[in-house]
Amino acid sequence: MRKSRFTESQILAILGEGEAGLAVAEVCRKHGISSATYYQWKSKYAGMSANELKRVKELEAENSRLKRMYADLALENPAIKDVLSRKLQRRQPSVVQWRAWCLSTASLAAKLVRSWGSRGRRCTNPRWIGRPRMRQ
Numbered sequence: 001m002r003k004s005r006f007t008e009s010q011i012l013a014i015l016g017e018g019e020a021g022l023a024v025a026e027v028c029r030k031h032g033i034s035s036a037t038y039y040q041w042k043s044k045y046a047g048m049s050a051n052e053l054k055r056v057k058e059l060e061a062e063n064s065r066l067k068r069m070y071a072d073l074a075l076e077n078p079a080i081k082d083v084l085s086r087k088l089q090r091r092q093p094s095v096v097q098w099r100a101w102c103l104s105t106a107s108l109a110a111k112l113v114r115s116w117g118s119r120g121r122r123c124t125n126p127r128w129i130g131r132p133r134m135r136q
Contacts, residue, residue, distance in 0.1 A: 006031075006033075008045070008050070008053050008057075009050055009053075011041050011045055012045060012048065012049075012050060012053065014027060014031055014033075014038070014041070015038075015041060015042055015045060015046070017030075018038065018042070024038055024039075
């Protein structure tokens with residue numbers, strides 16, 4: 001977008017001249033602008049002071065910053081959910097799978113419990129390494 005030749009304070013001064021009673025055609029000729037530009041400025045800046053205009057610009061800048069932050073988060077959120085769901089699906093066996101595994105290894109589990117004794121030592125059996133674990 002092309003930058004204006006006039007600052008906001010200059011635009012407010014030009015509009016002030018028009019409101020003071022000068023003819024619109026004369027104000028436009030004096031400052032080298034078209035009447036369409038004058039009326040566009042009037043619709044945009046009508047009744048504003050310099051302080052109000054400054055505040056509006058600050059709010060617009062903050063609004064654009066917040067919109068960018070929201071857009072970034074809106075893109076990151078589904079991606080994070082997708083990654084987490086993949087990790088949970090891969091690592092966590094279903095209850096049905098867990099029960100089937102426990103039933104198939106019941107006799108082995110009994111042997112293991114007997115070998116552990118009352119101390120609860122770790123099993124060194126290679127068949128038990130990497131078994132699925134229940135997660136809560």
